[in-house]
Amino acid sequence: MSGTAQRLQITAANPDPALLDLPWHIPLEDWPAENLAALPRGISRHVVRFARLSGRVIAIKEIGESVAYREYELLRQLRKIDVPSVEPVGVITGRRAPDGEPLEAVLITQHLSFSLPYRALFSQSLRPDTATRLIDALAVLMVRLHLAGFYWGDVSLSNTLFRRDAETFAAYLVDAETGDLHDRLSVGQRSYDLEVARVNIIGELMDLQAGEFLDEHEDAIAIGDALAERYQELWQALTEVESFGYGERWRVQARIDRLNNLGFDVGELDITTDLEGTSVRIQPKVVDAGHHSRRLMRLTGLDVQENQARRLLNDLDEFRAATDRQAEDESFVAHDWLTEVFEPAVRRVPRELRTKLEPAQVYHELLDHRWYLSQQHHRDVPMTEVVKSYVNNILPTRPDEQAVLGTRAEDLRDGDAASGSRAGDYDPDQLIG
Template identity: 40%
Template structure:
């Protein structure tokens, strides 16, 4: 029987509007005429989820049994401490008078639920779906490397956000997650993978049916889901390989490091252990996936995602080469970085963001501008320049079909580039 016991409220972002919400009432009884609730599309959930706007931000609120809510709150806090891609826990409200609790998380700005992405993906272009699956596999590998057993990895429990020309996946639901400081066993990892395959296949088929996609796409979706473990193992093996080779073949160390850097991973330590017969075993301690973002931050102080950093570093290197040709002298990394920020990045971000009508982030807008410029330049056989790219980005100039798709993506801020499909 409900009592009048007041709620226990813990908020990590205690703005006045968030504090003033009716935490003494069950979430189902919140009145939209009195509370700034927002309609946000979500997938199927075992528990009631509602969204509220307060203190200039959007918050997700989930009604849970108190024990489960505390457990999920603790897991999300530990994922945040480990800088893992997951939604951020913002509060926990225990409502003993109603025998329930409310978990508060910060809504991930610029993110998309897979249903909205899938609706824009043409059924005859599996490469589009492959990018979504690559993001999920990368997320699962990141979690497993840090000893996190997800337990319910599915499309419903994942959000996607653009990071340059790739998708970044984020864990949303951690109700069944477990953190093992000593790492996961192979059996635990394989169990998580089997859950992923089953959930992804079911989710994609259900949505394809709801969207009345052609029946012949179903076997293709099943094949794509069953291929996920192989994608996972390729990435896992690249991160944990310990090749053996003659000690004199140390050039292979550089190749291994470069492969990991190309995947976005920083390298913390390299060790060559003798194994006999003049051979050594290479072991590489791999850090977080922030190689390019750390490099850009070191040169410019700019904080961006790993995918965005890869694109921006390419633009920075091109600017440095332009400065060399213009002056006939070598240009230091620092000098080129300062010039690039002042003359390319900052004005380019503002202009691209204006061209897109203020949609999305300025950094992502500039990444979109760079790709549209590249597409137009490829078409013309010469550098098209920023003005033509800005006109195409803002829909003020005709473009070829490839550039049109890139522009459409940038305008809606929904997908990574799909122009190569």
Template identity: 40%
Template sequence: MAAPELRLRAPAPGLLSLPWERPLAEWVVPEVPLRDMAVGPSRHLVKFVECDGALWALKELPPRIAVREYDVLSRLEEMRLDAVRPAGLVRQPAFDTAILLTRYLVGSWQYRRLFLRLPPDAPKQRARLLDGMASLLVELHRRGVFWGDCSLANTLFTRDGQVLQASLVDAETSEVHARLSDGQRQLDVDVTVENVAAGLMDIAARIDGATALRDQLIGEALSLRTRYEGLWELLHAEPIFGYADRYRVEGRIRKLNELGFAVDEVSLQPTSAGTDQLRLHVAVGDRRFHATRLREIAGLDVGEGQATHLLGDLQAYQARLCTEAGHDVDERTAAQLWVMELVRPTMHRAHAAVGHTGTAIQAYCDLLEVRWLLSERAGRDVGTERALMALARRVVPTDSAAQLMVVETPDVEP
């Protein structure tokens, strides 16, 4: 029997000792440390192995498809796009198969699991996920990636502050190009809308009362195109205005920054000789504007959505320091004190309050949001202790993104 060919990016003892010489279907517990995980519909056999202090997803594929997906995922990792990270590829010539090994996305969950826990009429929560999917598709297309099979089943979600970050899971049909044509982008969007609509209908059919929302769910699926096109237009439009109106450039940059995009370069070019009409072109970088800023001044490496929330907390803390000190306190000094005296101790308390679900920094972001909403309703600052109690009891405002935490049970606790 031909020996398997191993290509592991994490050559840990536990992974090396797995029975790679046998088909994945024959792997059983207790011989193999398999973890029972909920997965969506898949064309191929998928199993999860817990070893070397981590969780790994293993998918059995025809060799050609496995090599292609491994290469695409490696390219996505190089481009720092949101997708599962490839960890290895094992060819099994004896069975004419291959096993693709990826790192499990810690703290993530599938739309299917969340939808089945939410009340059928929860459009705000579904909108957050659709925004995440549209944003992911835009980012992939900006970097020349054609997904080919974007669907609810092929997307994982993680919480990032008060937004949801979508990540690509299945890259079997994906392609990486120098640039995508408008036709390729539209085809990808068409496939996404169709798949999401079908996925929503399939899930709704399993929930009592959800079938009455059929038309609404279809409308939500169709809104993906509008969400995608709106963001794409903002990033790629080249407006024309008069030389005297060039102040509008600042407004454009501010809007992009608010959405988390860093601006690499601004170009103003006359539309034709002898006129004062200028065409604006903005070169947009990665969507980590606030995260980069927070890392520079506070040394915290967090998601873009979390950074947006945390910077607001830092500004409030700095203002309080200035009032107490009776003089200005510079931002870096305030940031160091903020991390040491407030963020680190409080985020661990918040994490414990939610049963160590998700990450500690996300729990702190949830605490900030719940405290603000409770204070708004009470007409005064309710304080940290009351907000911690609300988190611990899962009694949080229904219009809060933290409400997702109430129904969320990630497959893996970090």
């Protein structure tokens, strides 16, 4: 057995004693089903398993000891600078089988709730532009990483997790094994990272086509090229130096507004004029993502994805106008919207269905459903009626994105089952009727 026959070394900021109850004396690929959480996994060069621990789910990856410690520290640094990535839990070394055979070290990370690997997002029921939306999310993640000075080294869809963010996705780094953190990246480092991403993604999409998960008519090369184009557009918008005439100072605010619309905050601007004072040069100095999510957090305390926040803020603005309270303090109106509109709608979802989607995503879909029902019935449909229709007709068909997605724990040893069941997408045709 385990325990006393081993001399485990656990490195963790907040070690959980329950870690000692897991079968570390068994190679990870042979762990019994009762220790596993049935979640879809992406493709990995290492053995990866999910396990339940003290009411939460952890991801465990067998990996070399030195690499495990290095990745653990990198993930900790990324979390400190607020880069979207998985949360490191710890590293365990000193594992041995009952016969004394050494076993590889493991890196433990917190499972990202409501997240999915890209393979689990593809099915014939998905919208044709799903690949494009994933690419857009990955481009935003790459820009954020590069702005923070992180060189990934092996950018791919496989090394990324995706969470739904209104009609788009938000991307999270899940594998930092080949990464490195610098004060600032060179153009060459960024270009190489981008080229690796392009080549890897083209290969992954072609693999999906071979497995009939992606329409054969989709141009994988064009989608890979689109990543590079989207990245360059976003990088330029966030970092380029802009020059304009001295009489066009309104363009300073226009530049800030444009960055805010992209979901980024500008903490500081570098503004200089030429010797004659006839032209002005402006460049963002501190650019942070999450403009709308931070505003919503400040007003309501809701911690949601960026595009979800944008949608909820729009609904808040509509509530403010409908109640004729534009002259009131925004925070007071936001409190009433939260307690009178958002929370009652979310609470009407039965408890057994609440693990399907995040509350903010549920509310976003309720807004979509209200629009479709109103179009169908040619009237404003009240939210109580909307929730009832959504709960009866839409939500039960959605995959459970917090926990099990239909994958049997005993199948997790099989390579083909690593992707789990494939999640469906939001089909407007389901909303009417």
